[in-house]
Structures are given as structure tokens and as C-alpha cells.
Amino acid sequence: MSSEISIKVENLSKCYQIYEQPRDRLKQFVMPPLQRAMGQAAKQYFREFWALKDVSFEVRKGETVGIIGRNGSGKSTLLQMICGTLQPTSGSVTTSGRIAALLELGSGFNPEFSGRENVYMNAGILGLSKSEIDARYDAILEFAEIGEFIEQPVKTYSSGMYVRLAFAVIANVDADILVIDEALAVGDIFFTQKCMRFLAEFKKRGTILFVTHDTNSVMSLCERAVWLQAGDRKAYSDSKTVCQSYLAEYYASSGSTQAVAETKVHAVRAVEDYRDVRQDFINASVIRNDLEVFRFSDTGEKFGLSKAHVVDVYLGSESGAPISWFVGGELVALVVKIHAEIELDQPIVGFLVKDKNGQHLFGDNTYLTYVDDAVSVSSGSDFAATFKFRMPMMPAGDYTIGVAIANGTQDNHVIHSWVHDAIAFKSHSTSVSTGLVGIPMIDIELQKNG
Known part of the structure; x- marks a missing residue:
């Protein structure tokens, strides 16, 4: 051999x-x-x-x-x-x-x-x-x-x-x-x-x-x-x-079909908002994407210089109030609360959503929003980052959100705390049958020729 x-x-x-x-x-x-x-x-x-x-x-x-x-x-x-x-x-x-x-x-x-x-x-x-x-x-x-x-x-x-x-x-x-x-x-x-x-x-x-x-x-x-x-x-x-x-x-x-309860379908029109054109129909059916949120855990794996600490992470409503359930496809707020032990002249807070196998699904950070107008944080102070977005419709299963706090630029920074699995959420019923996430469809049309 x-x-x-x-x-x-x-x-x-x-x-x-x-x-x-x-x-x-x-x-x-x-x-x-x-x-x-x-x-x-x-x-x-x-x-x-x-x-x-x-x-x-x-x-x-x-x-x-x-x-x-x-x-x-x-x-x-x-x-x-x-x-x-x-x-x-x-x-x-x-x-x-x-x-x-x-x-x-x-x-x-x-x-x-x-x-x-x-x-x-x-x-x-x-x-x-x-x-x-x-x-x-x-x-x-x-x-x-x-x-x-x-x-x-x-x-x-x-x-x-x-x-x-x-x-x-x-x-x-x-x-x-x-x-x-x-x-x-x-x-x-x-x-x-x-x-x-x-x-x-x-x-x-x-x-x-x-x-x-x-x-x-x-x-x-x-x-x-x-x-x-x-x-x-x-x-x-x-x-x-x-x-x-x-x-x-x-x-x-197998026929590639999955049985779902019959629901009367009504005509829908394209909407101006970045929202799935079928969202109301889906939310009223048995395939509404119910997502259960679990509380922040500080016991998981983490790394960094530890000069700034993540003290709380939660998913909230549009107003930022913590929630324990929400629906895929709708607006949600991810709030990351941090305590800084030292002065941070260019803090970057980010998040990453992963599935149960650790695959990176999506994420973002605060850098581009404040690249021309950095927000400094004084030593000993608390601050928070809030990300508001439409949660994609998720296939059934377990997910985690990792968060991190760094200082510097996108290409040159120091990580103070990276918490791998800060919070978890579980997708129950869903309309997503293939792929890693379901993205909002702004409009869907069938056109006959002639």
C-alpha cells in the first residue's frame, strides 16, 4: 500500500x-x-x-x-x-x-x-x-x-x-x-x-x-x-x-413530497417591505416557522484577551424586549450586552448563527456601520450592540448564536471575547424543505406564454 x-x-x-x-x-x-x-x-x-x-x-x-x-x-x-x-x-x-x-x-x-x-x-x-x-x-x-x-x-x-x-x-x-x-x-x-x-x-x-x-x-x-x-x-x-x-x-x-395539513390558499401580491410575499399565509398555517429561544449561557467555550466580557445575549422583539418564542421570516432584534474593563477606541461586536453541525449560516458585525465614526467606550463601562433583521425561515432543528467583541478594524483587530454558543434556539414547524435557510421571496410569478 x-x-x-x-x-x-x-x-x-x-x-x-x-x-x-x-x-x-x-x-x-x-x-x-x-x-x-x-x-x-x-x-x-x-x-x-x-x-x-x-x-x-x-x-x-x-x-x-x-x-x-x-x-x-x-x-x-x-x-x-x-x-x-x-x-x-x-x-x-x-x-x-x-x-x-x-x-x-x-x-x-x-x-x-x-x-x-x-x-x-x-x-x-x-x-x-x-x-x-x-x-x-x-x-x-x-x-x-x-x-x-x-x-x-x-x-x-x-x-x-x-x-x-x-x-x-x-x-x-x-x-x-x-x-x-x-x-x-x-x-x-x-x-x-x-x-x-x-x-x-x-x-x-x-x-x-x-x-x-x-x-x-x-x-x-x-x-x-x-x-x-x-x-x-x-x-x-x-x-x-x-x-x-x-x-x-x-x-x-420517495416522491419528494411531505404531507402537510390542507390550508386554503388565497392570492397574494408583491409587497414593498422586505418580507416574504407568502408570510401571512405561512403564519396562518401549520407550517409557520416557530422558533423557541433559550437563555444566554456563560459556561460554553470562549477565548480572547478577556479585557471586555459578554454579560448577556438575547433575542428580542422589534422594541428590543426579550422574547422566548418568535417566528421565522419576521423582524427580530439580537442584543449583545458587554462590560469593558479597558478603554476601547474602536469596538467591533459581531454574531454568527450556526446549525447543529457547526456550519456557519449567517452573521454580521458593527464595523461597517461605524467605520467613519467610531464609537469609543471608556474603561469600566457597559454598552450594548443591537442587530435588527428578518430572521430567515429555518429548517427544523437546533441552532446556536456565537458572539464576539473585538477592538480595531475588520482586518486588524484584537479579540477580547469570543463566545462560541452564547444562546441557542430551536426551529419547530417549518416550510423549508431544502437548503440551510429559507430566504424571503419578495414576489413569485407564473406567466403563461400566449
Whole structure:
């Protein structure tokens, strides 16, 4: 295998024997040898199920590859054979470097052991000595953020705590290859984004195999993608091409429709305001984009010189009053309150909206508004930045808003505080069926020719 190749899969197949009844298993063990001894053709008492059939591909060092496909397509089976926890029926897998895997929930953990004991066992299996684990234990515990539960048996853990501890271990074992099988889907949004930031950093030095149903994540994180269908390798190419082909076939086979309650549609006209022409209709229907807002959290990850602190962040109505619910497509105010410990002669306050996978959706800052008339802030004073905008209609899911305070210019500034996940909000019902956000349609027309 070339030194530039991290994973090489050649003609990999996995067949399972499916028995209709328990006694058929005994028949298969006893009868064929007897039948052959009597000169008869051996009878087969099972049917074959090929979870993978003749799959081949290579992953280069430093590459991130996504694996997509419907449930039952063979994704998890493929990862287990790459990790060596499952033996293939035929074919081979060759890897170069230490592999750390996050497969099905709780794999690699003994439920009777405490979190601490499982850390030492799991990290030891991955090749670390006890002294190396001792040196990294505090970092693992800090990443997992499960506190005193580290001393409790993992059988008492929630699914989210399982994932926290398992990911914390693989993040601290100096792996060359990371294999992740959808396990992050059970974590809360703050931890999921923490993991996505780790993966973004790991991409710079290692190889990642990433199984997910989220094609947007594959297109944003991965250079290439493998599409599995019923055990076959349907495609292996750049991630955009593969994901587009996968979605095209998925929607074609499923009818690409989503049932919604019938609502009487009335004619609408273009409006002068920058507001979706269908907004009133959508707001009166079951697909109104209800967004639930959660309170500011000061416990998340942050960085900066800490000479100015973010003390509160909230979403408010047009008047700026805090709100806990609002509707996508309508005006909203994002308020960021800050305390300055030193004088800031050219403060810049900004925000960034991200989805659960850490993808940057949109954001802005105050720089261009005050580029010719900077507002200075004296030492020890409090100030606030307010951004008023129409919140795009958001697909269903979890989102966070990160905020930052800096001093200087757009190109040359000092960051005093960057809070990754200052507040979160959740999109419930929605009219958005594709894309990362739904932008307002000022007017929509159908014109007949002739």
C-alpha cells in the first residue's frame, strides 16, 4: 500500500446466514456433513444476506470521507470491518496508523465499570500506556463535561453522557484515523458543536471517516464521499457530486413530497417591505416557522484577551424586549450586552448563527456601520450592540448564536471575547424543505406564454 494511502478497502464483502427457525441452525451444523458422507448433495438450511458486496475504495492521508446511504445499506458494517471489530467474508482492509472509533452507542465500554475505569480500559485498548492515560485524564474529563458522574457505572449514564465520554477518549489518544458512526446525533447541540470544532481541527492533521444521513454535513466537511446502496458501492467521488446524486435518487424514489395539513390558499401580491410575499399565509398555517429561544449561557467555550466580557445575549422583539418564542421570516432584534474593563477606541461586536453541525449560516458585525465614526467606550463601562433583521425561515432543528467583541478594524483587530454558543434556539414547524435557510421571496410569478 502506498505511503499516501491511509485506508485501502479491496473487494470487501460480508455475508450473514439467516435462519428462519432456531432448529435450522442445528440442522445446518449436523446435516450437510452427513449428506456429503452418504454421497448426497449437501442441503443449505439458511438464506444468505449480503450486507456488503465487493466494495472497494481508497482514502488518502489527511482526507475526510463521508459515507452515506439509507438505513440497511451497509454503512455500519463497513466501518466495523475497517476498525477490525468484524471479520469480512471476503476481501481485505488495510490501514496505516492508529484508529480511534466512535461506533454504535456504548461500544467499547463495560456497563458495570465506572466512567473512570472505562476511560483507562478504552484508552488502553487504543494503545495508550497507563502513564499516558494519567497525563491525559484531566483533559478527557474536561472535554466530557460529566463531572462527578465519572465515578458512577456507565450503565447509569444517559445516551448523551455515553457519547460525551466516548468522544472525549478518542479526542485525546493521538489517533491518525477517526471513524465516527452517527453517534453524535444523540448529543446536545453545544456538545455536538464542540465535537464538530474538534473534527475541523483534526482534519488538518488526520484522516476521518464520517457516517451520517446529513448530506449538508458531508458536503461541508468531506472532500469525497462513498454512497452505499443495499451493500453495493453506488458511487465514490467528490462529496458534492455524490450527495447530489444520492438526493436526486432519494427524492425520485420517495416522491419528494411531505404531507402537510390542507390550508386554503388565497392570492397574494408583491409587497414593498422586505418580507416574504407568502408570510401571512405561512403564519396562518401549520407550517409557520416557530422558533423557541433559550437563555444566554456563560459556561460554553470562549477565548480572547478577556479585557471586555459578554454579560448577556438575547433575542428580542422589534422594541428590543426579550422574547422566548418568535417566528421565522419576521423582524427580530439580537442584543449583545458587554462590560469593558479597558478603554476601547474602536469596538467591533459581531454574531454568527450556526446549525447543529457547526456550519456557519449567517452573521454580521458593527464595523461597517461605524467605520467613519467610531464609537469609543471608556474603561469600566457597559454598552450594548443591537442587530435588527428578518430572521430567515429555518429548517427544523437546533441552532446556536456565537458572539464576539473585538477592538480595531475588520482586518486588524484584537479579540477580547469570543463566545462560541452564547444562546441557542430551536426551529419547530417549518416550510423549508431544502437548503440551510429559507430566504424571503419578495414576489413569485407564473406567466403563461400566449
